[in-house]
Amino acid sequence: MSPRRSTADAEHTRERIIARAIEIASVEGLEGVSIGRLASDVQMSKAGVLGRFGTKEALQRDTLEAAIDIFRAEVWEPSLLAPPGLRRLAAICEHWISYLERGVFPGGCFLTAASCEFDDRPGPVHEAIADAHRLWLATLEAEVRAAIDNGELSRDYDPAAVAFRLNAYAMGANQALQLLGDARGAALAHDAMREVLGLPRPRRRRATAKPRKPRGAAAPARRR
Amino acid sequence: MSPRRSTADAEHTRERIIARAIEIASVEGLEGVSIGRLASDVQMSKAGVLGRFGTKEALQRDTLEAAIDIFRAEVWEPSLLAPPGLRRLAAICEHWISYLERGVFPGGCFLTAASCEFDDRPGPVHEAIADAHRLWLATLEAEVRAAIDNGELSRDYDPAAVAFRLNAYAMGANQALQLLGDARGAALAHDAMREVLGLPRPRRRRATAKPRKPRGAAAPARRR
DNA sequence: CCTACCGATCGGTAGG
């Protein structure tokens, strides 16, 4: 056999395990990923699966990390094509809504689900989720500050308030789409995100059939 | 023994089981409520616990229903003292934030947790959660319509958009408080809720130490 | 990576 075969195969096997774990966890939760079921799904023995990670908790951490990588690749990285500040924030919102609408994870936003599941369970998985969330909020806040420095947003805007609201709208959209199966959630969140950023409403998306009024003024998330 | 004793005891026992199930479920999720653990916690046999409900799923439904009753008693019922429309909406927001801040459930908002846990698991528990969420959104929308009819809000306000945003802010506050342990989430949500309703900022709550600017204009959640 | 196994716990049932 080729000298690299076992290493390459091992990496491939690991990726297959993680990919399946992400699918299961996005629907059943990270705690719902059981080693026996995972082994049967990827046609391996339990010991074979567990051997890659050591413990279930390590498997959960690696699964979470891979899911965060997907979120980053879907929402953050494509937004780097836009310049820092308001245009990048607008790009993030577009990609974020698209990520939720397309159902990148079968069970809806993985990070929201993991956040709810582990918000009161102490331990390394909780810490990893909280760190990822804090990092994302800080990233959004940094872009708001850049927009202020660019003169695109008034100095009255509070970066923490804007980040809080954008994140809240994304969670609301995820709930509408996943729990209620209500596609209007994406448009409601999209409108709200653009309003928080003081951006005009874009060409109409699929939304309610209600009569439209002229658009309102931007909604400032001001400092207190 | 008194003729009513067994019935009263049975009811009391049932309440003890449900009360414990709510505590467990708010931290570990509804799926994390196991009959054996519940039995041990309330000092009964597994068969004794299960006999009350028949199946685990029925126990989950009854636990959910009891949690919804608590939410209603904490947030909705005290708001009925305010007249329909804007003043009732303001009261709902106050009680909602207070409910989240006080940690009425040990694991944070039970309904948000259950919504995340069951958003992609079909079945009667999913339906019960979705029904409860739809009812709550419809309740908020009805109050927005009343506020419009009262002339307290402009006809440009979209009731569905307002309800969506209020709910999103509550979820954001819950995440900040539970996942991050960040008490500022309550003030951020409170400010955002009042802004959506066009209400002035109230006397300062415990919030950030940042310098304050004069308050901004109300944030209209207008029809498209 | 495998087979074979560990003790613990799961939801649920039989029989009283």
Place this chain on the structure above:
DNA sequence: CCTACCGATCGGTAGG
């Protein structure tokens, strides 16, 4: 409401 039990599955280990 109890004891006693069912088959299934859990996370994890021994030994190779």
